[in-house]
Each structure stands twice: as C-alpha cells, then as structure tokens.
Amino acid sequence: MNEGETRKPIIVLVRPQLGENIGKAARAMLNFGLTEMRLVEPRDGWPNPSAGPAASGADIVLNRAQVYASTADAVADCAHVYATTVRKRGVTKPVVTPAEASSEIAAAQGRSAILFGPERSGLETEDVALARAILTVPINPEFGSLNLAQAVILCAYECSKHEGLVQPTQEDLLPPAPQEELDGLIAHLESMLEPKGYFRPEARAEATRRTLRGVLTKPAWNHLEVRTLRGVLSSLQREPRL
Amino acid sequence: MNEGETRKPIIVLVRPQLGENIGKAARAMLNFGLTEMRLVEPRDGWPNPSAGPAASGADIVLNRAQVYASTADAVADCAHVYATTVRKRGVTKPVVTPAEASSEIAAAQGRSAILFGPERSGLETEDVALARAILTVPINPEFGSLNLAQAVILCAYECSKHEGLVQPTQEDLLPPAPQEELDGLIAHLESMLEPKGYFRPEARAEATRRTLRGVLTKPAWNHLEVRTLRGVLSSLQREPRL
Structure with a gap:
C-alpha cells in the first residue's frame, strides 16, 4: 500500500445488518477511491450473498473487507478514529463535519x-468512546433520514477532495500512538485502580471506565508519550526507594 | 416562498425512469433542505406509486413536484441552469464541481x-445545451458508478453548506482548565513519583520533569477532566480495599 493509500480513511461498519447495505457502502466508497472496509460483527455473517449485487461492481472493496470481533479490534492500528452519529450524545468530544x-x-x-x-x-456509547471525535453530517433538523450508504458517500466524497493535493508535512510531529498502545496504557492504569476500589460501586463501574477512557483518549498521545506514561505507572507500582 | 428558499436550487429530473429513484432523490433533497423538484416527462407518468415508499417520509417534496413537457419549459423561469454529466462532452461550457x-x-x-x-x-445534448455550465462530480476514474439519488445528495449536501443549517456546536465542550489546576495535578503526581525514585538520577531530574509536564499539558484537559485525574491519583495513594 503506498503512502497515498494509507492517508485515506478506513471505513468501519459496526454491526451492519443488511448485506445489501454493505454492498451499497462499498459502491459509495469506490466511487471516491476508498477501498479499505472493515466489518465488526456483521449480523448475517460474512461473506454475505446480498452484498455483491448491491455493490454494482465494487467487488474489490468487498473482497478485501476484513471482519473483526469488536470495534476496538477493528481500530487497534488506527491513530485517528471518528465516530459518525446523527444526534449529539452526552459525550464531550469534539464534533466535526465531514469536511473538517x-x-x-x-x-x-x-x-x-x-x-x-x-x-x-x-x-453504541462504547463504540463512540473509542473515538477522538464525533463526525456529524449537518442535516435538515426537520428531516434527518440519511441511510448508511449516503453517510458513507458523503464522507468518501469529502475525503476525495484532498486526493492529489500536496499536504503540509508534519514530519516533526509524531502521530498519535496506535489504539492498541493506548489500550495498553488504559489497561495498566485500570489494573492499578481496581484493587484500590476506584471502580466501586459496581453499578457505576462502566461509566467510570468510560470517563477515564475519555480523559486518556483526548490527548492523542504519541508512542513516546504513551511510553513515558507507562513508565510513570510502573514507577508508581514500585516500592519506595530510599 | 421566502428569499432563503428562492436561493436554493430547483432539482430537475429529466425523463426519470423509475418511480423509486424519484422517491430516493426526494429523500436525498429533503435531508439537506431542498424541497423544489421538477419532473420532465417521467417515463411512467406522475404521480408514481413507487415514489412514496422510497421517499421515506419526504412526501412534501413529491407532493409539490411539478411536471413539465420539456426541459426548456422546466427551466424557463431559471436564471442559472447547471447540467450534471458524468463525463465531459463535446460541449464548450464551463465545468464546475458541486462545491463550485x-x-x-x-x-x-x-x-x-x-x-x-x-x-x-x-x-441528452439538447438538455445540456440549455445550461450555462456543466456540473461534474469528480469521481474515481476507474469506477464511476454514481446513481441518481447519490448525485442528487452530493449536490444538495454542497448547497446546504451555504444554508443556515444547524452546524454541530461544541458548546458542551469545556475550556481547558486554568494553569493552576494543571499545576496542581502535576505537583500531585510528582509528589507520588518522587519517593519512588522516578526523578533519579538527579542530573536528569529537570529534563524528566519537563517531559512529564509536556505529556500532561498536551491534552488541554478541562476542569472536570483534571478533577477526574486528581481522583485517580488519590485512589492510587490509598491502601487496597478488599
């Protein structure tokens, strides 16, 4: 995969229901040059015989589609994750348009x-929790009826505007660490907090974990920064040194 | 019709074939606030029973749709006519993108x-001849497979950017916490790391402090997030709770 390809976004369909809609999404993607689709727990399994006919020839996208057991797995190697939602939720993350x-x-x-x-x-809320930002298409407030393929095509269309453009380089800035490194940091901290009773009462545990994940996802720390913080945690676990 | 409405484009479907596609186009339009549809010689007549179900509730667009006997009639009152085409033709007219x-x-x-x-x-060429400009969606040259509703939605979406549609707001995002709160967090963490020997050797202490401050300054955490992290640190300082 060349550099241009890796700058294009991966389209992740989380628990898609109809194979036909997966096919339509593939067609929407390929119209604007996106080829990398990932599927999280497609309801009717994969491959799905309804997907191909709906893709109208975008078979290359379907054939390359990878299936994952969880949303976290699907974005483990991604540094920038956007969650598309129609309405605002009770999450405090940046909200961006497809253009942004x-x-x-x-x-x-x-x-x-x-x-x-x-x-x-x-x-779901836990899917959104994995994302750095919410992507919302500004839509007619009195008639919001965007289907999956339409949402995909608008995003793919906006991304295609940036193809072939010379991008400003950020060579001095490291990219955010892959999601799995961030997950490692979060798991490390949680393992230290668990025995201290931080996640009690049990009824609040999930919300507390989500809050903590939100706080630690926001910074977009790079690999070195995550490593520094892992060092901090390991140090805190040590016995005092005199 | 108010001034805002008259600034929005009229969507003219010339000799559309399937009622279902007319309905889908109506849905695409209304998603982005376009309500005026005109139909030139719809193949299966008008109204068409297949249009309503495909419109997913955008009946207002279908009910208001006007039927014309020719393309020239349909745009007789229009000052600016754009003809959408997939490929450029042998006509010498300006070619613009949906955004332009x-x-x-x-x-x-x-x-x-x-x-x-x-x-x-x-x-047809005679339809295009009525237009001042050609509107072409820049599409994957190796896979151009945009259907009618998709072409309509991309145009409607671009037009909506100029409307006062509700943009996603960030009002629910808090500003970064005041520096003194961040300093309090850093001091708290440093006080825990100090006895663990994190800042040794002494010669490296200042650089290590600077690195740590850099990592914790980057996120621009707000007041609530800083408070959460203070809670995390306090929890780590507690004795394990069984």
Missing part, C-alpha cells in the same frame, strides 16, 4: 478510521 | 436549477 474530518484525515500522520453504526440504531 | 456550483448558486440573483438525466443514459 476529511481535512484532518488528509493531513494526519497514521491511519484514520471512520466508524458507522448499525442501520437502525447507530453506534 | 453551490457557491455560485448561493451568491446568485434569480433562481437556479440543476438538471439530472435519466438513470441509464444521462442528459
């Missing part, structure tokens, strides 16, 4: 992924 | 119309 997101993605170091939720219900 | 056309339309005096051809064949 595509500008960021074109200039970004490291891979980017855009998450799209199931047709009917959209992304 | 929507900027022109938003700034234009008089009504604007965007012509879309039949699903299979596209606009």
Whole structure:
C-alpha cells in the first residue's frame, strides 16, 4: 500500500445488518477511491450473498473487507478514529463535519478510521468512546433520514477532495500512538485502580471506565508519550526507594 | 416562498425512469433542505406509486413536484441552469464541481436549477445545451458508478453548506482548565513519583520533569477532566480495599 493509500480513511461498519447495505457502502466508497472496509460483527455473517449485487461492481472493496470481533479490534492500528452519529450524545468530544474530518484525515500522520453504526440504531456509547471525535453530517433538523450508504458517500466524497493535493508535512510531529498502545496504557492504569476500589460501586463501574477512557483518549498521545506514561505507572507500582 | 428558499436550487429530473429513484432523490433533497423538484416527462407518468415508499417520509417534496413537457419549459423561469454529466462532452461550457456550483448558486440573483438525466443514459445534448455550465462530480476514474439519488445528495449536501443549517456546536465542550489546576495535578503526581525514585538520577531530574509536564499539558484537559485525574491519583495513594 503506498503512502497515498494509507492517508485515506478506513471505513468501519459496526454491526451492519443488511448485506445489501454493505454492498451499497462499498459502491459509495469506490466511487471516491476508498477501498479499505472493515466489518465488526456483521449480523448475517460474512461473506454475505446480498452484498455483491448491491455493490454494482465494487467487488474489490468487498473482497478485501476484513471482519473483526469488536470495534476496538477493528481500530487497534488506527491513530485517528471518528465516530459518525446523527444526534449529539452526552459525550464531550469534539464534533466535526465531514469536511473538517476529511481535512484532518488528509493531513494526519497514521491511519484514520471512520466508524458507522448499525442501520437502525447507530453506534453504541462504547463504540463512540473509542473515538477522538464525533463526525456529524449537518442535516435538515426537520428531516434527518440519511441511510448508511449516503453517510458513507458523503464522507468518501469529502475525503476525495484532498486526493492529489500536496499536504503540509508534519514530519516533526509524531502521530498519535496506535489504539492498541493506548489500550495498553488504559489497561495498566485500570489494573492499578481496581484493587484500590476506584471502580466501586459496581453499578457505576462502566461509566467510570468510560470517563477515564475519555480523559486518556483526548490527548492523542504519541508512542513516546504513551511510553513515558507507562513508565510513570510502573514507577508508581514500585516500592519506595530510599 | 421566502428569499432563503428562492436561493436554493430547483432539482430537475429529466425523463426519470423509475418511480423509486424519484422517491430516493426526494429523500436525498429533503435531508439537506431542498424541497423544489421538477419532473420532465417521467417515463411512467406522475404521480408514481413507487415514489412514496422510497421517499421515506419526504412526501412534501413529491407532493409539490411539478411536471413539465420539456426541459426548456422546466427551466424557463431559471436564471442559472447547471447540467450534471458524468463525463465531459463535446460541449464548450464551463465545468464546475458541486462545491463550485453551490457557491455560485448561493451568491446568485434569480433562481437556479440543476438538471439530472435519466438513470441509464444521462442528459441528452439538447438538455445540456440549455445550461450555462456543466456540473461534474469528480469521481474515481476507474469506477464511476454514481446513481441518481447519490448525485442528487452530493449536490444538495454542497448547497446546504451555504444554508443556515444547524452546524454541530461544541458548546458542551469545556475550556481547558486554568494553569493552576494543571499545576496542581502535576505537583500531585510528582509528589507520588518522587519517593519512588522516578526523578533519579538527579542530573536528569529537570529534563524528566519537563517531559512529564509536556505529556500532561498536551491534552488541554478541562476542569472536570483534571478533577477526574486528581481522583485517580488519590485512589492510587490509598491502601487496597478488599
């Protein structure tokens, strides 16, 4: 994969329901030069016989599509994750338009992924928690009826505007660490907090974990910064040194 | 119709074939606040029973749609006519992108119309001849497979950028915490790291402090986030709770 390809976003369909919609999303992607699709727990399994006919020839996208068991797995190697939502949620993350997101993605170091939720219900809160930013298409407030393929095509279209453009270089800036390094940091901290009762009462544990993840996801720390923080945690676990 | 409405383009479907596609186009339009559709010689007549279900509730667009006997009639009252084509033709007219056309339309005096051809064949040369400019969506040269509703939605989406549609706001995002709160967090962490020997050897202490401050300054955490992290540190200082 050449450098141009790795600057294009990965389209992640989270728990898509109909194979037909997966095919339509593939067609929407390829119209604007996006080829990398990932599927998280597609409802009807994969491959899906309904996807091919709906893709209208975008088979290359479907054939290359990778299936993942969880959203976290699907974005583990991504430095920039966007969660598409129709409405605002109770999460305090930056909210960007497709145009803004595509500008960021074109200039970004490291891979980017855009998450799209199931047709009917959209992304779950824990999917959104993995993202650095919310991507929302500004839509008619009195008639919001964007289907999956339409949401995908608008994002793909905006990203295509940045193709062939000379991007400003950020060579002196390291990209955000891959998601799995961040997950390692979070798991390390949680393992230290668990025995201290930080996640009690149990009923609040999930919300507390989400809050903590939100605080630690926001910085977009790079590899070196994550390593520094892992060192901090290891140091705190040591016995005092006199 | 108020002034804002008359600045929005009229979507003209020239000899559309399937009622379903007319309905999908209506849905695409209304998502981005366009309500005026005109139909030139719809193949299966009008109204068409397949249009309503495909419009997913955008009935207002279908109910208001006007039928014309010719493309010239349909745009007789329009000052600015754009003809969408996939490929450039042997016509010498300006070629614009959806983004450029929507900027022109938003700034234009008089009504604007965007012509879309039949699903299979596209606009005829005589339709294109009515237009001041050709509107072409820059598409993957190796896979051009944009259907009618997709072409409509991209144009409607671009036009909506010039409308007062509700943009995603960031009002729910708090500003970064005051420096003294961040300093309090850093001092708290340093006081925990000090007895663990984190800042040794002494010669490296200052650089290590600077690195740590850099990592913790980058996130621009807000007041609540800093408070969460102070809680994390306090929890780590506690004795384990069984």
